[in-house]
Structures are given as structure tokens and as C-alpha cells.
Amino acid sequence: MNSKKKESGFEKLANKITCWTGSSLAFGLAAGAVVVWIITGPIFKFSDTWQLVINTGTTIITFLMVFLIQKTQNKDSKAIQLKLNELIAASRKASNRMVDIEDLDEEELDTLHKFYERLSDKAEAATDIHESHSIDAADQLQDEKNKPEN
Incomplete structure (x- = not known):
């Protein structure tokens, strides 16, 4: 442009x-x-x-x-x-579903907010502040991080 x-x-x-x-x-x-x-x-x-x-x-x-x-x-x-x-x-790991969310109604934004609260809770529980979480894979990533290392 x-x-x-x-x-x-x-x-x-x-x-x-x-x-x-x-x-x-x-x-x-x-x-x-x-x-x-x-x-x-x-x-x-x-x-x-x-x-x-x-x-x-x-x-x-x-x-x-x-x-x-x-x-x-x-x-x-x-x-x-x-x-x-x-x-x-x-961003390779960012959720493309977040593009143009400003067009969602208030209820849909509240639902997304709940997902991010959950994601934030998982991030707060992590010991490394540099860990990155994706809303799409938050549960899976957290489970993998909690597995004991061999």
C-alpha cells in the first residue's frame, strides 16, 4: 500500500x-x-x-x-x-480463528474470554514464563509438559 x-x-x-x-x-x-x-x-x-x-x-x-x-x-x-x-x-502457532473477532457479538466474545481465562490459568501454573500456549492445543501441550522426562 x-x-x-x-x-x-x-x-x-x-x-x-x-x-x-x-x-x-x-x-x-x-x-x-x-x-x-x-x-x-x-x-x-x-x-x-x-x-x-x-x-x-x-x-x-x-x-x-x-x-x-x-x-x-x-x-x-x-x-x-x-x-x-x-x-x-x-505466527505459525497462533489461532487463525482470532482474525476479525471484533465482528463477533458480545456472547461469542464472552465464550472466547472463558477459553483464554482457562489458557491463562494453565500458563500461570507453568514454571517457565517463556512457554507459549495455543488455544487450539492448550490441553495437549499441558499434558505433554506434565509428563515425566525419561
Whole structure:
């Protein structure tokens, strides 16, 4: 894939805004705006309009940021899932059934979680922290490891 793929206008804008809003400068400006608002309280006699200014401004910014953050989160989540899928596919002993499990429903994920709890219990019982277990062969591997050596 070409990492220099042309991004849409919205994609570019969303990336720039999310990067900027996570910066120290953005936080400083937001904190400065709150300080200015607090200082102007006595000047405007703490009126309803004075309160409305900060409430309206923060509500609008929060409303828009929710969508930008969600868009960024969706993109990051998809990229992480693809990287994990690649690691699973590339690992000889990993279970390929784990690829795309994010598409399973909650009940199916709970069932898988129970299998991994069992696998974790077996791994905790092992004396070597470098032992590797596959969900497909956990019982067989554990039985083999418990056999006395000749």
C-alpha cells in the first residue's frame, strides 16, 4: 500500500484538528480562555449572559470534538486490528480463528474470554514464563509438559 495516498479534505482537516487540540498550545489557549472568562465575571456582574458565553462555547466545541475524536478512534482501532490480524496470520502457532473477532457479538466474545481465562490459568501454573500456549492445543501441550522426562 502507498502510505502517501491522497487524503480527502475532511480527512486532512480532521487529522490537523485532532493533532492540534492535543497539543500543549491548545490546552494553554483553552485554560487562558477560562481564566479570561473568570476575570471578566465581576465586570459583567456574573450575569446570565456572562455564564451563557462559556456554556455555549464549551458545548459547541465539545459537541464537535466528540465526532472528531470518534473518527480518529475508529481509524486507529481499524489500523490496530489490521496489525493484530497480520501478527496472528504471520505466527505459525497462533489461532487463525482470532482474525476479525471484533465482528463477533458480545456472547461469542464472552465464550472466547472463558477459553483464554482457562489458557491463562494453565500458563500461570507453568514454571517457565517463556512457554507459549495455543488455544487450539492448550490441553495437549499441558499434558505433554506434565509428563515425566525419561
